[in-house]
Amino acid sequence: MAKQAKVDSREVGLVAGLNLFNFFLGTKDLHYGLWSDDLPLTVQNLPQAQKRYSDFLIGHFPSGVKTVLDVGCGAGGVATELLSRGYQVQGVSPSPLLSEAAQNQAGDDFLIHHGRFEDVEFSLDDKFDLVMFSESFQYITLDVVLKKAESLLNPGGHIVICDFFKRNTPGKSIVGGGHKFDDFIKELEHSGLKVLQDIDITAETAPNIDLVDQMGRELILPTMKLIGYTFKANRPLLSKIFSWKFRKKLDKIDYKYLSGERTAKAFADYKIYKFYLLQKQD
Ligand SMILES: C[S@@+](CC[C@H](N)C(=O)[O-])C[C@H]1O[C@@H](n2cnc3c(N)ncnc32)[C@H](O)[C@@H]1O
Structure with missing residues (x-):
């Protein structure tokens, strides 16, 4: 009998979180929420904070964008919202369990490319106005991700990255994840992509x-x-x-x-959460 492939523990964590939050709160989003003083920090308000995040993300899309590639589409929450707003959306998902949830939520109009972004082979016709990484950028090999995303863009197309990075702070963070910010900046500078927007949302996401x-x-x-x-x-x-x-x-x-050491302050000390809108230069 063929040996079953090992399951990534981060994927298990994402699916467990999805089941828990979906059951108790009815949310199928897998990203952080955006918090501000007018929204009390309670678990019951998480769906609203996550909706604010999606609205913020989509609200920064340039006008004229019609086709979107949602890389690391999770359970399809953002894709569903994009489809409902009239965008044509395709996704990339390496996780069979999340892909199933995404397909169920977003419906048959949502085409999913199964596999890691690094490995998925796109056809020459697969070109998009915008390639989006919503809290998925940190999972993808840094020296591949920008080049590959750029190769999938129509002329003048855009890349959106909304994710956190590791600050260059001494010591070890209790919160894992994120590419080193300095390494990302080097990749970005070498890429030749133009930075149209660069917004720090650490304070709004740390809660x-x-x-x-x-x-x-x-x-x-x-x-x-x-x-x-x-x-x-x-x-x-x-x-x-x-x-x-x-x-x-x-x-x-x-x-x-x-331990009680996993706090918003500990996050903000070691991580920086950024929104970037980048444009391909032709
Ligand atoms: C925190 S979730 C974010 C999900 C969704 N984008 C959202 O905003 O709700 C991270 C996503 O990245 C995906 N992912 C992990 N490694 C990946 C890779 N190498 N290529 C593409 N997606 C990946 C996971 O399967 C998951 O869907």
């Missing part, structure tokens, strides 16, 4: 980390405690073996999600 921290302390911790308590009481030997075997993983989860 999401406080929400995740709150969920860790108020939902995940009590649930884990309850499971641990029952397991220890009912299966003492198995519980000991499990705790010993997975001690490093459990310590890591404890530190990352339950």
Whole structure:
């Protein structure tokens, strides 16, 4: 029997988050929300904050854009919104589970190219007015991503990147992810793409980390405690073996999600969240 390919743990995290938030809040978006003082930071307001993010993103598209490639389309939330506003949209998705959710949500008009952006082979006719990376840029190999995106553009076409990067700050961030910002800037300068817009949205996105921290302390911790308590009481030997075997993983989860150190400030100290609108020069 053929061996099943390993599943990426980041993909598992995204799908688990999708199921949880979809069940409790009815949101199928996988990006951060945009927060401001008029929107209290509660998990119930997350769908509204995510909608603000999508509106911000799409609101910065230049006029005249008709065709969009949504790279790393997640569960299809942004693509669905784009289709409803009359854009023609195709997606790229390496995750079978997310692709299924995206196809169901966005419908049959949404063509998905299955695979990593780095690997997908596009036909010569596949050209777009705009190639978009909504919180997916950080997952894609840096020295490939801009060149490949540019090769898929119509003359004068645009690239939108909305994602966070690692600042050049000493020490280790408790929040993972993001290309090094300095490396990105070098790639951007070499690319010859023209920067039309460059907006720092770190302050508006960082509060999401406080929400995740709150969920860790108020939902995940009590649930884990309850499971641990029952397991220890009912299966003492198995519980000991499990705790010993997975001690490093459990310590890591404890530190990352339950230590209270995962805060908006910790995010903003180590990450910079940027919106870029770039244009191909012909
Ligand atoms: C945080 S989610 C963002 C989803 C969506 N763009 C949104 O704004 O809700 C990251 C997405 O990047 C995708 N992704 C990860 N690695 C990728 C790669 N190498 N090429 C294309 N997409 C990738 C994931 O499958 C996921 O859909």
